[in-house]
Amino acid sequence: MTTMTIKEKRTETASHILEVAKDVFAEQGFAGARVDEIARRAGVNKATLYYQIGDKKALYAEVIHNVLSNAAELGARAIEKAQTPEEKLRCYVRSIARTVDENPQMPPLMMREVASGGKNFPAEAARDLVQIVGILTNVLKEGHEKGVFIETTPFLIHMMVMGVIVLYKLSVPIRTNQPAFPEAIKKLDKNVSGAIAEEIEKLILRAVLKEVPRE
Amino acid sequence: MTTMTIKEKRTETASHILEVAKDVFAEQGFAGARVDEIARRAGVNKATLYYQIGDKKALYAEVIHNVLSNAAELGARAIEKAQTPEEKLRCYVRSIARTVDENPQMPPLMMREVASGGKNFPAEAARDLVQIVGILTNVLKEGHEKGVFIETTPFLIHMMVMGVIVLYKLSVPIRTNQPAFPEAIKKLDKNVSGAIAEEIEKLILRAVLKEVPRE
Amino acid sequence: MTTMTIKEKRTETASHILEVAKDVFAEQGFAGARVDEIARRAGVNKATLYYQIGDKKALYAEVIHNVLSNAAELGARAIEKAQTPEEKLRCYVRSIARTVDENPQMPPLMMREVASGGKNFPAEAARDLVQIVGILTNVLKEGHEKGVFIETTPFLIHMMVMGVIVLYKLSVPIRTNQPAFPEAIKKLDKNVSGAIAEEIEKLILRAVLKEVPRE
Amino acid sequence: MTTMTIKEKRTETASHILEVAKDVFAEQGFAGARVDEIARRAGVNKATLYYQIGDKKALYAEVIHNVLSNAAELGARAIEKAQTPEEKLRCYVRSIARTVDENPQMPPLMMREVASGGKNFPAEAARDLVQIVGILTNVLKEGHEKGVFIETTPFLIHMMVMGVIVLYKLSVPIRTNQPAFPEAIKKLDKNVSGAIAEEIEKLILRAVLKEVPRE
DNA sequence: GATGAATGAGCGTTCATTCAT
DNA sequence: TATGAATGAACGCTCATTCAT
Secondary structure, eight states, X not given: OOOOOSOTTSOHHHHHHXXXXXXXXXXXXXXXXXHHHHHHHHTSOHHHHHHHTOSHHHHHHHHHHHHHHHHHHHHHHHTTSOOSHHHHHHHHHHHHHHHHHHOTTHHHHHHXXXXXXXXXXXXXXXXXXXHHXXXXXXXXXXXXXXXXXXXXXXXXXXXXHHHHHHHHHHHHHHHHHOTTSOHHHHTSOSOSXXXXXXXXXXXXXXXXXXXXXXX | OOOOOSOTTSOHHHXXXXXXXXXXXXXXXXXXXXXXXXXXXXTSOHHHHHHHTOSHHHHHHHHHHHHHHHHHHHHHHHTTSOOSHHHHHHHHHHHHHHHHHHOTTHHHHHHHHHHTTSTTOOHHHHHHHHHHHHHHHHHHHHHHHTTSBOOOOHHHHHHXXXXXXXXXXXXXXXXXXXXXXXXXXXXXXXXXXXXHHHHHHHHHHHHHBSSOOOO | OOOOOSOTTSOHHHHHHHHHHHHHHXXXXXXXXXXXXXXXXXXXXXXXXXXXXXXXXXXXXXXHHHHHHHHHHHHHHHTTSOOSHXXXXXXHHHHHHHHHHHOTTHHHHHHHHHHTTSTTOOHHHHHHHHHHHHHHXXXXXXXXXXXXXXXXXXXXXXXXXHHHHHHHHHHHHHXXXXXXXXXXXXXXXXXXXXXXXXXXXXXXXXXXXXXXXXX | OOOOOSOSSSOHXXXXXXXXXXXHHHHHHHHHOOHHHHXXXXXXXXXXXXXXXXXXXXXXHHHHHHHHHHHHHHHHHHTTSOOSHHHHHHHHHHHHHHHHHHOTTHHHHHHHHHHTTSTTOOHHHHHHHHHHHHHHHHHHHHHHHTTSBOOOOHHHHHHHHHHHHHHHHHHHHHHHHOXXXXXXXXXXXXXXXXXXXXXXXXHHHHHHBSSOOOO
């Protein structure tokens, strides 16, 4: 299943431009991205880009919003079928891991955005983010109320989950290309959604479960 | 008291320029930083900057290397006095939290760098990074050998620790400025090295300890 | 009631576009005018504008010609009923003053055009201009032949009449908006066709009449 | 005596750029002028232009101010030696005519500026303008108080004097190049400061003098 | 007759970098 | 060692114009 993040309201041209812009902003960041390059890679004239979407900031805002609202939607849907808080937490972690693998532009976009202090962060996207955090918060609260999770700062757990997944994913190029890294690290999985996600699930659960199943 | 990261071999002018450059690169990223601004904020002529250090890339490389080698050194020193693996892990987390609070430029610099896939990552800095990862790897191995830690993928734990701390720290401006965030999140501590670091220690230990101390 | 300067041969759409174009060219000049703005203010698509009239230069040429031929016609008609040269001169001045008040786009269009050295001046419009100058020339010649006017350079008198009227009218925004101007000037009439035109008549007549009526 | 309008405070490069800018703005107007062309004709890089002076607006403002303050100074100096109001008025007209002939950029600059309603008119320049108007106002007042001039609206006389001179000068290219104009007009003097200025002097004086010397 | 979409060329501006002093 | 001045190359954006429908 390919990710379809671009709104259907947009014309085909606009959707295509936004898809390319997502790539370029992910690769180069806002300041590093070149409107020329986005237009060229989208196969359209620069003026068309302005006609269809607007200036660089508008382009960026729309990309960020698309990515985050998509993530929020997937996160919410992921825990729908799960019953217990424990199961919900597992599903949530797996969902984020899968989202990251399927939308490889998300980690760099997110990281650059937070690194910049949200300088270009559109208010719309902030709401998406709050929604994502909210999902996990509810799961953790429910687990604590039911006596299976210890008391935690949900936002911190969220940073932990997001942090590992995103950072692990982002580390791929550096640990692969830099000769200084040892073989053991170099040959770690390039995807997060498989065995790595399972280990993360286990670690997070061990961290928050009152009774940890000893192995 | 701020940490002194700039090498003493450099002239005073050069050190000062590098200190300013660290701020500017942290605030704006490599592409967003302006050589003009660095020179202006350093109170020197642009030509002086080129004479003393070199071009923008050289400036950036030196900043990154200074920051990372400093972090590596602090990380290594942190666990020196600790005896048990558990204690070492605690010290390590606390050390990173403190480093982050005292060097607020580190998180944005690191995150942008990994987000870019290490495009401008100097080989020197990669060695610093490997060293930092190595510290934690050894602690985790020792703990596992001594039977107190479960078996883990040390690199993943490293991503976890770094991920939480750095992401938590970086989230401050966004969660503070964006009205969409709930009060509960807005009023969380702006520093990591206090209560937050303690909770992180606890969570990480619960995740890796074979026998978790029940509360 | 505004003067209807646009030819009837044109479709209603074209006439409307030309009317709007007259405004925009008057406000912004040829180089400053935007085809987009003309189309928008006319409520038509840009392509329609090109279909109906042609490119920017064609649009401009037609506007200039309309304005000048209108002025020429009004000038000629103004002196029709007058008998003596003196009366004709009075009527002529009054006619130009009225034309200027009723067609506020004329002064800026004319002035920018002469300021540019007639770079975009269509030959048609030049003929209109010659006709306007011709009217006054005849009056002055007649007056001189009849012994009531001194000998003059008619073209210079024409520049004088046009100069005062047009410059006076054009000075309104500057002398009104710029705080540096004294109150006495600020509160001068914004129209030329009333008391101001009368004073101009008087001054011009005093300048060219052999026998000036002492007051 | 060549006109030295550019301030001595400026570097030679800046003065040269401003001199060229004066030409280009006079030829093309603000909107029509191209920064590229100014730089090219000045023989400097575009970036130098921004380094030395600033953006297009700043460039324009400085040009306008230079031209007007120069005119104001010359106007004031012109009537210094004259004794009677009549003589002062003559000198004033002659001074403006000479200024216009020696600074051929002034008429187009002025006319375009008033035609635009002073859209880009710098406040500094407005003060220069008020000063110029003030000179003539004083002469006319003095003449009226001494009983030699009739009562007039000084600002209107100013528009008249400026109007003829500037319009006459500006009409040169059109009346020369457009075939529609009759020979009599084509062969009129291209300068204002000779016989034309004398005729203007005569006309203006006849207009305002109580007792006109009959010829 | 009218329009949404597209475009090449160019615009004003800024960038990192160099050079003469 | 330090700087004011200069620059080529780009950058984000807008322009007048065209074309398929």
